[in-house]
Amino acid sequence: MIQLEQLTKRYDDRLAVDxxxxxxxxxRVCVLIGPSGCGKTTTLRMINRLVEPTGGRILIDGRDTxxxxxxxxRRSLGYAIQSVGLFPxxxxxxxxxxxxxxxxxxxxxxxxxxxxxxxxxxxxxxxxEASYPRQLSGGEAQRVGVARALAADPPVLxxxxxxxxxxxxxxxRLQGEFARIQRELRKTVVFVTHDVDEAIRLxxxxxxxxxxxxxxxxxxxxxxxxxxxxxxxxxxxVDRALKRLGRVxxxxxxxxxxxxxxxxxxxxxxARGEGGAGYAYLVDNDGRLLGWVDARMVREGWPCEEAVTxxxxxxxxxxxxxxLKEALSRMLGFGFRAIPVVDAADVLxxxxxxxxxxxxxxxxxxxxxxRERPSDEASR
Amino acid sequence: xxxxxxxxxxLPPGIAVVAFAWLVSAQWLWARVLATLYPDEAPVLFPxxxxxxxxxxxxxxxxxxxxxxxxxxxPLGIWATRPSGRAFREVIxxxxxxxxxxxxxxxxxxxxxxLGLGALPTIFALFLYGLFPVVSGTIAGIEGVPRPIVDxxxxxxxxxxxxxxxxxxxxxxxxILAGIRTSVIVNVGTATVGAAFGAGGLGGPIVGGLLVQxxxxxxxxxxxxALLAILLDALLSALEGSVVPAAA
Numbered sequence: 001m002i003q004l005e006q007l008t009k010r011y012d013d014r015l016a017v018d019x020x021x022x023x024x025x026x027x028r029v030c031v032l033i034g035p036s037g038c039g040k041t042t043t044l045r046m047i048n049r050l051v052e053p054t055g056g057r058i059l060i061d062g063r064d065t066x067x068x069x070x071x072x073x074r075r076s077l078g079y080a081i082q083s084v085g086l087f088p089x090x091x092x093x094x095x096x097x098x099x100x101x102x103x104x105x106x107x108x109x110x111x112x113x114x115x116x117x118x119x120x121x122x123x124x125x126x127x128x129e130a131s132y133p134r135q136l137s138g139g140e141a142q143r144v145g146v147a148r149a150l151a152a153d154p155p156v157l158x159x160x161x162x163x164x165x166x167x168x169x170x171x172x173r174l175q176g177e178f179a180r181i182q183r184e185l186r187k188t189v190v191f192v193t194h195d196v197d198e199a200i201r202l203x204x205x206x207x208x209x210x211x212x213x214x215x216x217x218x219x220x221x222x223x224x225x226x227x228x229x230x231x232x233x234x235x236x237x238v239d240r241a242l243k244r245l246g247r248v249x250x251x252x253x254x255x256x257x258x259x260x261x262x263x264x265x266x267x268x269x270x271a272r273g274e275g276g277a278g279y280a281y282l283v284d285n286d287g288r289l290l291g292w293v294d295a296r297m298v299r300e301g302w303p304c305e306e307a308v309t310x311x312x313x314x315x316x317x318x319x320x321x322x323x324l325k326e327a328l329s330r331m332l333g334f335g336f337r338a339i340p341v342v343d344a345a346d347v348l349x350x351x352x353x354x355x356x357x358x359x360x361x362x363x364x365x366x367x368x369x370x371r372e373r374p375s376d377e378a379s380r
Numbered sequence: 381x382x383x384x385x386x387x388x389x390x391l392p393p394g395i396a397v398v399a400f401a402w403l404v405s406a407q408w409l410w411a412r413v414l415a416t417l418y419p420d421e422a423p424v425l426f427p428x429x430x431x432x433x434x435x436x437x438x439x440x441x442x443x444x445x446x447x448x449x450x451x452x453x454x455p456l457g458i459w460a461t462r463p464s465g466r467a468f469r470e471v472i473x474x475x476x477x478x479x480x481x482x483x484x485x486x487x488x489x490x491x492x493x494x495l496g497l498g499a500l501p502t503i504f505a506l507f508l509y510g511l512f513p514v515v516s517g518t519i520a521g522i523e524g525v526p527r528p529i530v531d532x533x534x535x536x537x538x539x540x541x542x543x544x545x546x547x548x549x550x551x552x553x554x555x556i557l558a559g560i561r562t563s564v565i566v567n568v569g570t571a572t573v574g575a576a577f578g579a580g581g582l583g584g585p586i587v588g589g590l591l592v593q594x595x596x597x598x599x600x601x602x603x604x605x606a607l608l609a610i611l612l613d614a615l616l617s618a619l620e621g622s623v624v625p626a627a628a
Contacts, residue, residue, distance in 0.1 A: 050531065050534060050535055071539050074536060075537035079536055081528060081535070087532075088625075089550050098533075098538075132626070
């Protein structure tokens, strides 16, 4: 557990962080968010003492962090920042090995750990070990950054906009994988971002900051449904129903019994079959998605082979780690009522449709959307 | 594989060194060429030493002074970027800047009462003169390491020394070595001044030639000193290429 008690940082006459108190329970992700200059990064950097607090204290598992030498403290806390933080003169493997080497692990153990970490973040160790950061794409570099932070298996992870420097599509994928890794490893995470959608997707607890103060510290659901004041309300934005979809994983709401077949003929038969859905997915022998068959086209007399809509899977499907929000956006983009769900190897797992979106938004949302905005006059 | 790359990298400088060594020991060639160029001068070769002897002496002056410059300038530059020395950063830069502002001739003249004639005052003057590029190069190299990289290193628990050795020096090495190279090359030319104060070296024929108005002497010393500067520049560039990490 991480406890911040009356944490304060003063720069000359400006209070960057003002008597901030909050607790992050073990195994939870706490996202610090707020407009730039609100003190979120300063708060994070006080936890590993890159910035020394002016007042207050920080306890990790009950122990005051000021009682340890700073270097020792930092080696016990994973630290990930934007991809520019990789050491450009060291290979990917050497980058990931940074903290284990500082902790003087033996070579064999380091090498094995590096390979495990690269595999964990979705990089094939044999392909990436010997690469240099400049040879990586933005997304790959960020993965290496996360692997490096996790390498010494620290119980606590500090992340400062770790997915800030990549395009939205890659960011979404990295967020999905981070959520997967976190479900597996259950680290205690403090995560700084300025992206509300990222906060809602990844947080167990969101700490909204403004001018160095904590405005609201709550679950994402509570922040969406019960903003503490007008500032939070405006900061979260008006599309709260849509944002709530960012909390729902496709894996939790997808239909798995979807019609699919490995040949165009069989898929066409399924598509036009009695009580069929009107379409069927075409997969290869390993179950990888290739496209789909529309029953209407078969009925209109197209040959089965030509009735197949072959797709670029990366675009016309969503990953199992994606959120319902991403799925909805993809469906709207293509004008589909449903979209296939695939795993990392493009194997068809199921599909998710507009009905799932409706079901997710119905649950409790209507009341809060129709509720009056908290009175701005009261809070300003 | 790597041995072949190393060989390819070392071969051109190696050839240049051998060619230069052959050229300075080929007295007969110099005699013939200079006699053709300056038919009225006699003798055409500086009598106080063979060209090889003069070159070795010159290299001693430059080598010793550069070694002292690096041995003092590098730690001084590093210290100026440490928390303990940062307060002195401006003072250090200003002081070594003054060292370079003084013309070496003036330093030699002023040092003469203390250090006398010969190699010692020349080495001292060269040391002062060469300090600035080494110190400022070291400071610029270390301070030029991008902030997020230093942050990441400290955030992962590197101590000051580990940060210096594993991150700041490797990433700053290109700029640091460029400063050292500038210092050495400038000293090759400046060392010729020392001959006027009895230090010997390739300045001997130049100063002697000016004294007795023998153009052949001047050419002998000046051409060799220029070639030596070009050669050292190439050698140090090759060294940089093999020491500096590709990403720095």
